[in-house]
Amino acid sequence: MSMRISTSQLFQLGIKSVLDQQATVSKLQQQIASGKRIQSPADDPTGAVRILDVRQAIDTTSQYQRNINLARERLAVEDSTLDSSVDVLQRVRELAIQANNDTQNPQTRAAIATEIRQRLEDLMALANTTGANGEYIFSGFSTKTQPFAVDGAGNHVYQGDQGQRFLQVSATRQVADRDTGADVFMNLATGNGSFAVSDNAANTGSGIIDPGSVTDYAVLTGDDYRIVFSNGAADPSAPADQYEILDGDGNSLATGAYTSGAAIEFDGIQTHITGAPNHGDEFNVGPSGIQDVFTTVRDLAIALEADNGTVQSRTPPRPPSCGCRA
DSSP states (O other), X not given: OOOOOOHHHHHHHHHHHHHHHHHHHHHHHHHHHHTOSOSSGGGOHHHHHHHHHHHHHHHHHHHHHHHHHHXXXXXXXXXXXHHHHHHHHHHHHHHHHHHTXXXXXXXXXXXXXXXXXXXXXXXXXXXXXBOTTSOBTTSTTOTTSOSXXXXXXXXXXXXXXXXXXXXEOSSSOEEESOOOHIIIIIXXXXXXXXXXXEEOTTOOSOXXXXXXXXXXXXXXXOOOEEEEEEOTTOOTTSBOOEEEEEETTXXXXXXXXXXXXXXXXXTTEEEEEESOOBTTOEEEEEEOXXXXXXXXXXXXXXXXXXXXXXXXXXXXXXXXXXXXXX
């Protein structure tokens, strides 16, 4: 039995073919105009899923790049601030060396102290630096709180917190975009970082002790010591020619003949004392502690302002090296 196709069916088939071709042409024109082969998920479901994955990867990478740029900008501000802080402390160090010269007198040392106090104000201003967005860069998470201030007793206090903000810069890595003021300016090790030395306030001679260094960390005890000077005549007004090392319990560890500038070594510690200590003069050696840089600079100014011409008053606290991140 044969099948007969009517004239109307032929026309409908022809019209459908034309419409299909028009739809194909329209789709091709859309692809050409947009530059996209897939106009809707129905065009290629598998390809559409892959496109979404690529878009998400691009968005994530773009966010990483924004975070990198933001971290770079913030760290550039911090780096510039720390460079300026180092310059201020270097100037304080130069002033301390200048003040310790025997040609100085109480009046000139007072003038030096005045400049040191000015440098202290400069250091405070740098520690309270804000970024382009008005946030304090050294306040931790408390970016709207001024990090440093002076209390009623003249002490420099930290008002920020210990928070450190991190930015995601890749799928597996975060970087800190700043450091806290406590880490940069407050929690600085005294002395050389391992131990600290000091003169006894009752010393009458001209002996001066240097910061010293560690010769053997394996035997470093972290104990307190005294280096006591003496002479055979037991005359407090005469220069000493012997020294004795005492531990914190007063036990004698070593003795030696004193020569100005010669190394004195014990328990992994080495230091040098120059000048002429008198009988009974002593120097203290103990574990390194923690002190903020502002107090150190302030104490330097105070020592110079209180100068009375003695060796001790002419040996103010040594200005610290900056504890800042380089």
